[in-house]
Amino acid sequence: MKKINEFSIWxxxxxxxxxxxxxxxxxxxxxxxxxxQLPSFFFNKVPLSDVLSYVFNFIITIEFVRMLLIHSMESVTEVLIFAIARSIIVGHPEAIALFFEICCIFLLLSARKYLLFENELEKENEEDQ
Incomplete structure (x- = not known):
């Protein structure tokens, strides 16, 4: 059974x-x-929200890849923060949705600051250096 578990994890x-x-x-x-497509962005006057959507999709994808490779709560919270920020900036939510999305970002930032263990943050800082 132990070998099956180890193989599954691998x-x-x-x-x-x-x-x-x-x-x-x-x-x-x-x-x-x-x-x-960059020239078409300038000459066809593509809306800024479309360009922001592309940029946020790249950022979220890169953070998601980092989350897959690192496996830390810090990377999970960053992916969630970027995804919610994208929804706020690109999605143009209604007032109540905007309020809840801002509350979610506040809660994620608070959780990252106050609930993540210090040794996990130190470990990630050592990996970054």
Whole structure:
């Protein structure tokens, strides 16, 4: 039974790595596509919300890949914060939805500051350096 559990964990880890690699390849391909479309953004007067949507999608995807590879609460909260921020900026929510989204960001930032263990934050800082 222990070998099955170890194999399952190993297999799931490599599936996550493969998914991260696929997402990185998609982001790189999409970057080339956006660079090719850059003149049309300027000359066709594409709305800023469309450009922001592209940018936030890239940021969220990159943070999601980081979350797949690092497995920390810090990376999970960052992905959630970026996803909610994208919804606020690009989605143009109604007043009540905007209020709840801002409350969610506040709660996530508070949780990140006050509830994450100090040793986890120190460990992540050491990994970044």
């Amino acid at each position: 297999l799931l880890h490599w599936i996550e790595v493969i998914m991260a690699i696929i997402l990185i390849l998609v982001v790189v391909i999409q970057c080339f596509d956006i660079i090719a």
